[in-house]
Amino acid sequence: MVPKIKIPLYQPVFDKEEEKAVIKVIRSKKLSRGPEIEQFEKDFAKFVCKKYAIAVNSGTSGLHLAVKALGWEEGDEVITTPYSFVASSNVLLYEKITPIFVDINQDTLNLDLKRVANIISKNTVGILPVHIWGLPVDADKLGSLKKHYNLSVLEDASQAIGKPSDLFPFGRVGEISVYSFYENKQITTGGEGGIIVTDNKKLAEVCRSLRDQGRSTKKIG
Numbered sequence: 001m002v003p004k005i006k007i008p009l010y011q012p013v014f015d016k017e018e019e020k021a022v023i024k025v026i027r028s029k030k031l032s033r034g035p036e037i038e039q040f041e042k043d044f045a046k047f048v049c050k051k052y053a054i055a056v057n058s059g060t061s062g063l064h065l066a067v068k069a070l071g072w073e074e075g076d077e078v079i080t081t082p083y084s085f086v087a088s089s090n091v092l093l094y095e096k097i098t099p100i101f102v103d104i105n106q107d108t109l110n111l112d113l114k115r116v117a118n119i120i121s122k123n124t125v126g127i128l129p130v131h132i133w134g135l136p137v138d139a140d141k142l143g144s145l146k147k148h149y150n151l152s153v154l155e156d157a158s159q160a161i162g163k164p165s166d167l168f169p170f171g172r173v174g175e176i177s178v179y180s181f182y183e184n185k186q187i188t189t190g191g192e193g194g195i196i197v198t199d200n201k202k203l204a205e206v207c208r209s210l211r212d213q214g215r216s217t218k219k220i221g
Contacts (some may be wrong), residue, residue: 010184022190028109041195048171050177050197052204056211059158059180059194063091063128066176066196069206070152072097072125078154079119080128081111088130088156100124109133113141114152117149125133128151131160131170134186139169146173154178175200175209 023034056062074096077178080088082101089099100119105112111129122150129137130197146153157170164170171177181193196207208217
């Protein structure tokens with residue numbers, strides 16, 4: 001009889017350096033948005049070649065804030081993929097936006113961009129592609145659709161953390177891109193976490209404010 005072996009779907013890896021970093025934060029008594037978060041935002045923005053990064057408590061929250069910042073609202077339609085974790089559609093439903101599903105390309109498993117033009121309507125305001133399993137959506141085709149139809153793009157890069165390049169063209173088209181640090185991702189912040197990145201200062205300020213219940217991001221004094 002062949003013995004049953006349980007193979008975990010994922011296994012987070014931590015070493016002494018992570019333990020020291022956590023203990024340092026605990027002993028600092030600054031457990032919410034301390035200097036470590038600010039440094040991480042700067043480092044991550046630099047890593048993915050963006051000007052601004054806003055850390056949040058999950059990739060879902062990041063996508064939700066991005067939807068709000070882009071001004072997508074009730075009655076709008078956003079084209080996205082059905083082959084994704086439900087969060088990428090839920091963030092649209094939270095704002096009573098209709099997700100319009102387009103089938104995936106059987107080779108890339110990503111949104112089939114050749115089908116997108118056929119379903120764009122007067123209510124279409126944007127595209128929410130998901131770089132599934134770290135496989136990039138065709139940036140050139142996506143950029144052409146965005147420009148031709150005057151649409152906004154929000155890139156869900158939750159499963160695609162990496163330094164952008166010609167072979168890894170993430171975050172090249174979207175006004176905003178969002179990454180996840182859930183425990184099954186390439187980088188985890190201890191179970192939950194996410195980050196919003198953008199080159200647009202105004203969008204960054206809106207996301208930073210919404211992260212804090214809409215309070216001003218300006219420092220007093």
